[in-house]
Amino acid sequence: xxxxxxxxxxxxxxxxxxxxxxxxxxxxxxxxxxxxxxxxxxxxxxxxxxxxxxxxxxxxxxxxxxxxxxxxxxxxxxxxxxxxxxxxxxxxxxxxxxxxxxxxxxxxxxxxxxxxxxxxxxxxxxxxxxxxxxxxxxxxxxxxxxxxxxxxxxxxxxxxxxxxxxxxxxxxxxxxxx
Numbered sequence: 001x002x003x004x005x006x007x008x009x010x011x012x013x014x015x016x017x018x019x020x021x022x023x024x025x026x027x028x029x030x031x032x033x034x035x036x037x038x039x040x041x042x043x044x045x046x047x048x049x050x051x052x053x054x055x056x057x058x059x060x061x062x063x064x065x066x067x068x069x070x071x072x073x074x075x076x077x078x079x080x081x082x083x084x085x086x087x088x089x090x091x092x093x094x095x096x097x098x099x100x101x102x103x104x105x106x107x108x109x110x111x112x113x114x115x116x117x118x119x120x121x122x123x124x125x126x127x128x129x130x131x132x133x134x135x136x137x138x139x140x141x142x143x144x145x146x147x148x149x150x151x152x153x154x155x156x157x158x159x160x161x162x163x164x165x166x167x168x169x170x171x172x173x174x175x176x177x178x
Contacts, residue, residue, distance in 0.1 A: 146170035 150166045 142174050146173050149173040 146166075146169070150169055153169055
């Protein structure tokens with residue numbers, strides 16, 4: 001078998017490389033033109049539109065990713081703003097509660113002072129009323145005591161006392177009480 005290959009190898013060298021493989025120049029050129037035409041048609045009508053569609057998809061995906069990053073950034077910013085607003089609202093609420101407590105304390109103290117003042121006023125009025133009543137009772141008691149002294153004196157002495165005697169006895173009795 002080796003002698004057959006050797007004979008074929010020398011024979012091919014003598015006839016030429018392209019003729020050994022059966023290359024027919026008119027068919028080869030026609031095949032080459034057909035290949036170039038098919039390549040042109042595929043590039044123009046198949047690969048070109050497909051590459052355009054792929055490029056358009058890449059652009060849309062890139063735009064989508066950019067928008068997603070922008071949305072994420074805005075979301076982060078809104079979260080930060082929300083946290084700041086919540087902190088501010090909490091601080092305002094604490095301040096309002098503190099102010100309300102202080103106001104309630106001040107109002108309570110003011111009402112307590114007003115109540116003490118009213119109680120003191122009522123107490124003063126009651127003391128004045130008691131003094132006035134005591135003075136009226138003392139005056140009435142002195143008059144009654146004087147009348148009793150005059151009545152007792154007239155019964156003891158057995159004579160009727162005139163107005164000047166009654167006045168003098170009343171004055172003596174009242175001065176001995178004070």
